[in-house]
Amino acid sequence: MWSVGAFNSITITPPSASFAVNKAPINTPTSLHLHYFSGPLRPLPSFSLSNHSSFGPQLSYKRTVSFRCSAALTPELKNTLDKVVTSHKVVLFMKGTRDFPQCGFSNTVVQILKSLNVPFETINILENELLRQGLKEYSSWPTFPQLYVEGEFFGGCDITVEAYKTGELQELLEKAMCS
Numbered sequence: 001m002w003s004v005g006a007f008n009s010i011t012i013t014p015p016s017a018s019f020a021v022n023k024a025p026i027n028t029p030t031s032l033h034l035h036y037f038s039g040p041l042r043p044l045p046s047f048s049l050s051n052h053s054s055f056g057p058q059l060s061y062k063r064t065v066s067f068r069c070s071a072a073l074t075p076e077l078k079n080t081l082d083k084v085v086t087s088h089k090v091v092l093f094m095k096g097t098r099d100f101p102q103c104g105f106s107n108t109v110v111q112i113l114k115s116l117n118v119p120f121e122t123i124n125i126l127e128n129e130l131l132r133q134g135l136k137e138y139s140s141w142p143t144f145p146q147l148y149v150e151g152e153f154f155g156g157c158d159i160t161v162e163a164y165k166t167g168e169l170q171e172l173l174e175k176a177m178c179s
Helices: 075-087 104-115 129-139 157-166 168-178
Strands: 007-012 031-037 046-053 059-066 090-094 121-124 146-149 152-155
Touching: 075 129, 090 104, 104 157, 146 168, 152 157, 157 168
Parallel strands: 090 121
Antiparallel strands: 007 031, 031 046, 046 059, 090 146, 146 152
8 A cells, every 4th residue: 555644643542431441331432543654645444343251251342444545446447348348248246257166256257157058257356456446436336246238337136136126137138139
């Protein structure tokens, strides 16, 4: 990751976290840690919520949430995605590959497309974080897999399964293959 500027770290402990440890509710965050770089270029900031209790067996809970301050969908990435989804009739952005899906939802959509004997391209979004984040903005859809038919976003796993059950997906794909 690139950065310009200095690394900064802030720990915020709410007033309620200062009471005795044995009275602290389990799995309630007792501090917030913010790590970030200052300067013109910044990597992904991350927040970390953590809780630590010291009675009995050690119990701890830690969750990290990362978000991006700037848009991941650059004009260059948008142009590339436009070319990819329009150069193939059916494109599936998924976790893993057609032969080795790394997510149950991705596997479900792959199996549906295979059962329909439809030629389709797959792109493994796990190989590139910027692609993964940019696709979320490109499609305005937060999850994967993402199915595109004739250059248009069709949906994720739930929508694809429902359309398959009703016959809508088969109809759309037949039409796409004939055009």
